[in-house]
Amino acid sequence: MHKLKIVLIMGLMIIFCGIYVYAKEGIKKDELFVTGMEVVDEKEVIILNRIIEIEIKKDEKKDEKEILLLPVGVEILNKDVEQAIKDAVFDGLVSEQKGIVSYQIREIKEEGKQTKAEVVFNQGVSVDCPIIKEEEKDAWVLWPEGVEIINFPLKKMIERKIIKKYSGKK
Numbered sequence: 001m002h003k004l005k006i007v008l009i010m011g012l013m014i015i016f017c018g019i020y021v022y023a024k025e026g027i028k029k030d031e032l033f034v035t036g037m038e039v040v041d042e043k044e045v046i047i048l049n050r051i052i053e054i055e056i057k058k059d060e061k062k063d064e065k066e067i068l069l070l071p072v073g074v075e076i077l078n079k080d081v082e083q084a085i086k087d088a089v090f091d092g093l094v095s096e097q098k099g100i101v102s103y104q105i106r107e108i109k110e111e112g113k114q115t116k117a118e119v120v121f122n123q124g125v126s127v128d129c130p131i132i133k134e135e136e137k138d139a140w141v142l143w144p145e146g147v148e149i150i151n152f153p154l155k156k157m158i159e160r161k162i163i164k165k166y167s168g169k170k
Contacts, residue, residue, distance in 0.1 A: 030102055032081045032124040033095035034088040043146075044089045048081075051101045051154065052121060055146035058089050066090050071146030073116075073128035081124035101151075103158060108166050117141065117162040131166050139163050 036047035043055045054074060059067035066086050068076075076082045087093040099122075106118040108131070115131045127147055133139040141159040149155035 030122040030124070031097075031099050032078070032084070032122045033097045033099055034084045034093075035095055035098070037088045037092070037094055046085055046088055047150075048121070048125065049099045049101045051149060051151045052125070053148040053150055054125070056085065056089055071144050073144035074147060075126040076124065077120065077126055078124035081122075101154065105158075105162055105165055108162075115166065117166065119158060119162070129162065131162065139166055 032048050034046050034048060035050045038045050040055070043057050045053055045055050047053050055071055057069040059069055066089075068082070068085060068089065070076070076085065084095070102122050104120045104123075106120050106126070108115060108117050115133070116128045117131055119127045119129055121127070127144060129144065130142045131139050132142050141162050143149070149158065
């Protein structure tokens, strides 16, 4: 019985470690950092807080302005996040900082025949996720092309909360 308790506790610790990303002292709770970047098929893939991958195309400087082309359904809400992304994409600067990822399902909205959930990460990036409902099947969440939550337990937790909020709205 004692060994079973230890195994259960260790299993729970592994699950929670997969969800938890620690923050260093002095970092604001809702801060987003570009913690990684790679080039895939002429698209920059940035990683925010080691959890959120977003494909970004860069449009070279037009009229001395650096232009980022984001996937459909993705919006940068914070000027500091936008600048950090530009620094990574145009200058190759990524942060060594580590921060936590917080999220809020801001709203479930109807757009014509489509329903979308707006998920806001760390008050800096907004992602519109379509909710797919087929006849006689449960609803499910479709992340926009070019957006990936690479922490699987966190991704599933967000999707469950979106579906719960969507089901409660009906």
